[in-house]
Amino acid sequence: MCAVVCLSVFAKTEAQDNIVAVTMQIRSELNSHWRLRGEGRWGRERGNGDGWVMSYGAGVGYNLSKEAVIAIYARAALENYRHMQNRDAEISVAESITWKRSSGIFFGFCFEQRRLFYQPSGYTKNVSFCGGIVGVEKTWEKTGLSGNAACQVTCNMRSPNTKAEFVQRIRIPITIRKKLTDNLALGACYTYSAMGDKQVYIADRNNLHSVSANVFFTL
Numbered sequence: 001m002c003a004v005v006c007l008s009v010f011a012k013t014e015a016q017d018n019i020v021a022v023t024m025q026i027r028s029e030l031n032s033h034w035r036l037r038g039e040g041r042w043g044r045e046r047g048n049g050d051g052w053v054m055s056y057g058a059g060v061g062y063n064l065s066k067e068a069v070i071a072i073y074a075r076a077a078l079e080n081y082r083h084m085q086n087r088d089a090e091i092s093v094a095e096s097i098t099w100k101r102s103s104g105i106f107f108g109f110c111f112e113q114r115r116l117f118y119q120p121s122g123y124t125k126n127v128s129f130c131g132g133i134v135g136v137e138k139t140w141e142k143t144g145l146s147g148n149a150a151c152q153v154t155c156n157m158r159s160p161n162t163k164a165e166f167v168q169r170i171r172i173p174i175t176i177r178k179k180l181t182d183n184l185a186l187g188a189c190y191t192y193s194a195m196g197d198k199q200v201y202i203a204d205r206n207n208l209h210s211v212s213a214n215v216f217f218t219l
Contacts, residue, residue: 017047017208035061037073045203051081053203059094070097077202089117090202100137106150107134114201116160128157129168144179154196161198168196169204177216185216 021043028036038058045053059073077090091114098108109132116125135150152171156164170193177187189212197206 017045017205019043019045019053019203019208019210021053021203023212033063035063035069037061037071039075041203043203045079048200048205050083051079053077053079055202064097067101068097068099071095079202085120087119088202089119091115091117098133104137104139104148105135106137106148108132116201125160126158127160129154129159130157131155144185145176146179147174147176149174156199159199164198165196168199169206170194175214177214183218185218187214187216188212189214 021041023039023041026036026038030036036058037060039056041053041055043053045051055075055077057073057075059071061069061071063069073094073096075090075092075094077092079088081087092112094110094112096108096110098106100106109130111128111130113126113128116127118124131152131154133150133152135148137146137148139146150173152169152173154168154170155166156168159168171191173189173191175187175189177185179185189210191208191210191212193204193206193208193210195206199205
């Protein structure tokens with residue numbers, strides 16, 4: 001079982017949001033085929049949005065082979081805005097398949113559906129999108145260091161905004177991790193998100209820079 005605690009600081013510029021968040025992730029390998037994952041995230045958003053955000057999720061994965069994994073993941077998120085009574089909520093379900101080669105190259109595809117809730121207006125909306133990710137991961141066994149860089153593209157299938165572009169979002173995450181013991185690792189992650197300025201979801205919007213300090217703990 002692996003618990004991850006992330007402290008994320010998002011740099012602030014004129015046209016982007018600024019979030020400080022803590023994330024805990026739990027992983028468990030049930031056997032050679034099945035794995036479980038749980039996640040909780042809490043943070044403060046500033047910039048275009050100003051409020052408190054939180055999300056909770058859980059999912060299960062199945063190893064089709066040494067390289068391929070299929071998974072389903074459900075998540076609920078909430079944002080309470082400061083200085084106003086507005087409150088947003090999301091419920092989502094995502095299905096994915098990913099492959100990782102012995103060379104370190106990985107890629108995958110996903111399909112996700114979301115139900116959006118807006119208060120106090122009572123407005124609700126269903127949205128759906130698909131996406132893909134490709135990247136490379138490298139491990140230096142002698143030093144206990146590992147790192148990866150990727151590009152993720154999300155495309156609209158059904159959007160709440162009729163003027164939305166086909167490409168909803170492009171994200172570029174870069175992560176590095178240092179293994180300290182069999183149970184503990186420290187790391188950092190930088191992610192840039194672009195495009196889809198007409199679509200804003202909870203802690204997810206155009207021109208978002210993130211810097212995360214991570215603690216990985218394995219039981």
